[in-house]
Amino acid sequence: MFRIRTYNQIALRGLERFPRDRFEVASELSEPDALLLRSHPLGGADIPPTVKAVARAGAGVNNIDVAHCSARGIPVFNTPGANANAVKELVVAGLLLASRHLREGLDWVAGLRADSEADLHRQVEEGKKHFQGRELRGRTLGVVGLGAIGSRVAHTALSLDMNVIGYDPALSVDAAWRLPSQVAPMASLEALLARADYVTLHLPLLDATRNLIGAAQLAPMKEDAVLLNFARQGIVDDAAVAEALRAGKLRGFVTDFPSLALTGVPGVLALPHLGASTGESEENCAVMAAEALTDFLENGNIRHSVNFPDLILEPGPGVRLAVTNRNIPKMLGQVLSVLADADINVIDMLNKSRDELAYNLLDLEEEPTEAAMARIRALEGVVNARLVRP
Ligand SMILES: NC(=O)C1=CN([C@@H]2O[C@H](COP(=O)(O)OP(=O)(O)OC[C@H]3O[C@@H](n4cnc5c(N)ncnc54)[C@H](O)[C@@H]3O)[C@@H](O)[C@H]2O)C=CC1
């Protein structure tokens, strides 16, 4: 039995993907083989020694100590694209919230007191002049980060007759193919910020992107521009945004990440991290994460990991051995030589590397003895070795 420990609310449809006869899944569970979570902060010290994998049902992995996982040879999975549509739809809501005084209008209507239907209508028609907005059509949206979410936002903005400009210095080839040709690429973030009426952020929080938008970046923006942060707290310097809003240097800030620096600041529309909170997206993420964990624990396969290479070896006959090692020369040769010394024939194998790590799956004609496994684990540079299918 594999033991999966969950954190946060994980959709039932995903949890049901773990075959009940082979997996035990619970939020309180000792000696887990894998952890399945959403935004729960996971430091290295929180990861028990029995853990072989971590899955984030969602996109951002900044809540997980990925470097620590890599050092221990633990793959961290995420679910690319699985919640992108939910975020895109909320960004559209954000664009409209910031353009049509929707919150003020809703609050005002909720507070109306009328003694008759006619009185209510009179107040509505009299008061609406205070909530005049502006249209999105013809305005320029700057999308920073053109991955799964950014490209969907760009598509939808074009269909709203907006002009779309984009900036993404690390755009993957796949993402470039997905991007509508009408999106004008900007050579720098500064160029995008200076031209856009709306700027929406869709990039990960990394050391390199922390405080990407601070006072220096806000300064050249248009005074009636709106900034939207549905990416992560920490990418935007909230104190600098609050100052720009108070000084009338920015029209609005729509964020999914409330902070004390923003509380009570006029022009701030803060949502409680709702980007991925739809039934559909929670199910998509949970199913994808559960499938990744099942395939890794039962077959050693890796799909959608943020720190390991993708590696799929179709199930074949024999015993499967998984070895993670530092990405240095002669590792595979040494593992094979331990197997040769033990007279074990290799039926099939696959080896791939990514950054500092290499990962190998070997299908063997017979199971290595404990002594042979101990020799493999003791090789200088081997991070871990596991019999996937004894
Ligand atoms: N509010 C919410 O509930 C949600 C927030 N997110 C956040 O959105 C982020 C993006 O999600 P996806 O689009 O699914 O990820 P993705 O990996 O498909 O796209 C991210 C894009 O950002 C680009 N990028 C990296 N550094 C950049 C930089 N310095 N400047 C401009 N672009 C840069 C990458 O090249 C990539 O194309 C996640 O990392 C997460 O933090 C994701 C889902 C839900």
Ligand SMILES: O=C(O)C(=O)COP(=O)(O)O
């Ligand atoms: O997928 C992401 O990066 C998100 O921010 C969604 O977070 P959540 O799963 O709603 O806690």
